[in-house]
Amino acid sequence: MDPALETLTLPIAEEAVVLSSPARILFLRARAGQPLNDFGNHNLVCEQSFAPDRDALQRSGVTVEAEVEDTGFDAVLVLPGRQRQEARAQLARAVAKCRDGGTLIACAPNSEGAKTLESDLAALLGPVDKLSKNKCRAVWGLVQKANLDQDLLAEWLELDAVRPVLDGAYVSRPGVFAWDRIDPASRLLADNLPLDLKGRGADLGAGFGFLSRAVLERSANVAAMDLYEAEKRALDLASENLAAFKGKKTLNGIWSDVTKGLEGPYDFIVSNPPFHQTGKADRADVGQGFIRAAAGGLRPGGVFYMVANRHLPYEHTLKEVFASVDMLADEGGYKVLKAVKAKGGR
Template sequence: MRADVGDDALETLFLPFIDATLAWPSSGGALFLRARDGWPLHQRAWPGLRCEQSFRPAAEALERSGLSLADENETSRVPLVLVLPPRQRDEARALLARAVARCAPGGRVVACVPNNEGAKSGEADLARIAGPVSSLSKNKCRVFWTAPIDGPADAALATQWARADAPRPIAEGRFTSRPGVFAWDRIDAASRLLASHLPHDLAGHAADLGAGYGYLTAELLTRCPGIRAVDLYEAERRALDLARTNLASFAGRVALQFHWHDVTRGIDGRYDVIVCNPPFHAQGRGDRPDIGRRFIAVAAQALNPGGRLWLVANRHLPYEAELDAHFTRVRTVAQDGGFKVVEAMRSP
């Protein structure tokens, strides 16, 4: 999100510091979990602020604004931990537990959630593991914060929640996934439809754009023995780490490269085959068909002459004009369950 675009949750998160309800730490720094760039981060100096973000577009926006990024494997404790919890409940609880664990003795955790995304539940969850909290509401959001704490009020529950988004087997043990990634607890129906129509003669160097936890690449390699290498591009680092695990058994047969990357910014490789189930949301709820259209344009630029794009999308998404603009041959292979599978080819 650009720094000049409104972000109600981000604005409300910083409100207690702007109105002097809370004091920014004079030393020791602050950690911002699931940070997003926006004008509240630039309205005044926030000494010692470091930001953590696993979604590549948001991480790049923070970097472009000159903000310092923290590694999620760090364990140092700081006097202030800010959090924008995600929507998925297990993932959000794990993040709150980690926020408490990263908070130095006498420090505070401050979080903000939009009202329509479970603000009251988020406030109650933080209170359950950290003790009494205070809060205020504005911009249809709720910001809530702990008293100075010296660790979790309920250590057993905090430990339980810290493990709530741990990787676990899904699909009868075929894959490993975790809460918060796309279609985390199942094989996505659209991706399954695409996989079922992949022809066995696909061969050469392939790419998977928006690879998630690796399902489409696994299906491509299982069904198409002529594929000799796959580059996986995924904006969510948590999903990409899962893909590494899920595809480890193929590493001895094909060359695999994993790219933490925002596909909408373009890719450098050249490919014979591209498979894609493009996202049609960013970090908001509204449809974003522009993302899928950009994925199609990037795929067209990255395919070798004669290369083939295999794409699945919701039937209502308007991708046909973009496909016709970039490919010489486009055909709808299947339509089922509200989805469409399309093959598009470049001229040899």
């Protein structure tokens, strides 16, 4: 069960919100689940830039796009992200996608800003309704141009815009992992990579491109890098942040769920795997999926370099699929691990 998705759709299911049939419905940051089956009589379009959720939506048979250009929807549903600037930008974008007189419905878990969501939506729309269930809060209101705070709408639409960060060394945007800083785990991994990497490499969970750029700046004999990233918004940033290497190196951005496998074969792979996805709980299984994908994507004798929170149990998985595993660093709560694939192919 997806509590936020279940709660988001309740106002429609319980007829607190009544839509004409068929209604044009847009679902931003959409996730797949049984409640979407109730929209069979409507024209539903889902927007999702996170590859695992995109894949699940496609399997369920709904229309899904990375970025929907159309406007004038009768209803817009949104599950905002946890990052405050990104969430406000998503609410503003939902307003902009809705027709005058249409309905906007948003939902968040109580532990992830539901109260703030309610006040933010009211600031944009005016009076809103709400219901609480599944430890979540759904909030909805009519999008009426005469009642909108147009200045606030314009301000919030720009909150997640691409911008220079780190004294202009990179571009990034709110909502992307460690969007305005270098994650200390990635920094530790970069500092412990050898300077003689060469051949074809891959970066799993590339984010806005810090690790790939560190590899290319320090190892002149690297000929190609494939950047795997589930979040298309981050992958687009990485492309900008590696612009200096275009035409000099072979660079490919691959918008995919790493755990489903790699293209390969690679001479080396670097990775700072995510340890949580939707929700805040640690997810060792995601990193374990990255490890198995790396083992499958390396050539015999290829090397995998990864960083992880010290407490996450990755060594056992590494030893299952690699011939040798060594710790290169252990500091600041993080560990850097090096694993070599057997020349016989294991």
